[in-house]
Amino acid sequence: MPLRLFRTETGAILYDPSRIDHPAEAYFDAAALERAGRVRATRGGRGSAWFVAMPGAGGGSEWVLRHCRRGGFVARWVQDSYLWLGEDRVRSFAELRLLAHFENLDLPAARPVAAHYRRAGLAYRADLLTLAIPGARPLSALLGPDLPLSTWCAVGACIRRFHDAGAHHADLNAHNVLVDAADRVHLVDFDRGALRRDGAWKAANLARLERSLLKLSRESPGLYRAEQWAALLEGYR
Numbered sequence: 001m002p003l004r005l006f007r008t009e010t011g012a013i014l015y016d017p018s019r020i021d022h023p024a025e026a027y028f029d030a031a032a033l034e035r036a037g038r039v040r041a042t043r044g045g046r047g048s049a050w051f052v053a054m055p056g057a058g059g060g061s062e063w064v065l066r067h068c069r070r071g072g073f074v075a076r077w078v079q080d081s082y083l084w085l086g087e088d089r090v091r092s093f094a095e096l097r098l099l100a101h102f103e104n105l106d107l108p109a110a111r112p113v114a115a116h117y118r119r120a121g122l123a124y125r126a127d128l129l130t131l132a133i134p135g136a137r138p139l140s141a142l143l144g145p146d147l148p149l150s151t152w153c154a155v156g157a158c159i160r161r162f163h164d165a166g167a168h169h170a171d172l173n174a175h176n177v178l179v180d181a182a183d184r185v186h187l188v189d190f191d192r193g194a195l196r197r198d199g200a201w202k203a204a205n206l207a208r209l210e211r212s213l214l215k216l217s218r219e220s221p222g223l224y225r226a227e228q229w230a231a232l233l234e235g236y237r
Contacts, residue, residue: 003100003112011124014093015114016100019131028116028127030065051132062132063113068092068125068191081123090117092126095190098167099130105165108158108186133188135181140174140216143223149231151183156235158185159209163202166195172205173212206236 006013006023013023026032030050033039040062043049050065068091069080082091092115099112110130117126139155155177162169169176170192178186210229217224 003096008116008118011117011119012087013114013116014096016112019111019113023114025116025118027063027114027129028065030067033065062134064110064130064132066128066130066189068127080125081120082126084119084122084124087117090115090124090126091191092117092128095128095193098190098193098195101195102162102165102167102190107162107165107167108184109162109190110186110188128191130188133178133180133186136178136186137180138175139177139179140212142179143174143213143216143220145222145225147228149228151179151185152228152231153235154183154185155179156232156237158187158235159205160236162187163205166197168194168196168201169205170194172209174209174216175212177209206233 001016001018003014004017006015008025013025013028015023020027030039033050033052038052038054039050040053041051043051048067048069052063052065054061054063067080068082087093096112096115099109102109103111110133113129113131115126115128117124142151158177159172167190169187169190171189172187176187176189178188180186213224213229
């Protein structure tokens with residue numbers, strides 16, 4: 001179903017009408033949702049996420065709300081505001097459209113619900129709502145000698161599916177690879193993601209993931225072994 005646009009006093013909401021009947025800014029207010037007792041859990045990090053119970057919500061009873069935040073050097077001064085370059089350049093809108101494209105291709109990513117921005121002069125802030133993936137845990141939380149090589153193989157095969165579709169993940173790391181209760185692998189957090197032609201970016205994606213795994217291994221020795229990466233590459237091939 002095509003995405004629809006709903007305008008607010010200070011911005012707009014782009015949404016999937018099969019999952020939201022009446023879009024409202026209240027869906028993106030984490031503090032208000034917490035006061036209403038709807039927040040089941042949170043996940044920290046740069047792109048802080050709130051897992052929100054939404055009884056009666058179309059397509060699922062739990063959503064993930066993520067407030068768009070900056071990373072890297074710039075984040076020391078500007079945490080969550082972006083230069084206004086027009087509605088077509090709103091980051092949460094771009095990610096929602098990308099996720100809708102992935103859903104049409106049946107790629108294992110988070111399913112889109114809605115994206116929101118609020119503009120103030122030359123800057124804006126943005127948020128994204130997706131369906132929660134039941135029972136999913138990040139690869140970073142599953143690392144260890146007992147994680148089967150078959151899971152690593154499945155991770156590689158999943159990444160290959162996205163790469164074959166031209167999907168570039170701007171921050172492919174062990175936190176953004178999820179494994180659900182049925183051992184199915186998903187990729188999440190496609191902020192700044194894009195569709196690209198074949199190129200060296202695919203190898204760069206894999207190298208970024210490997211650096212993430214090596215970093216976690218240095219912090220907690222024994223979590224990750226070379227043969228696990230070999231199994232991932234075998235699955236990718």
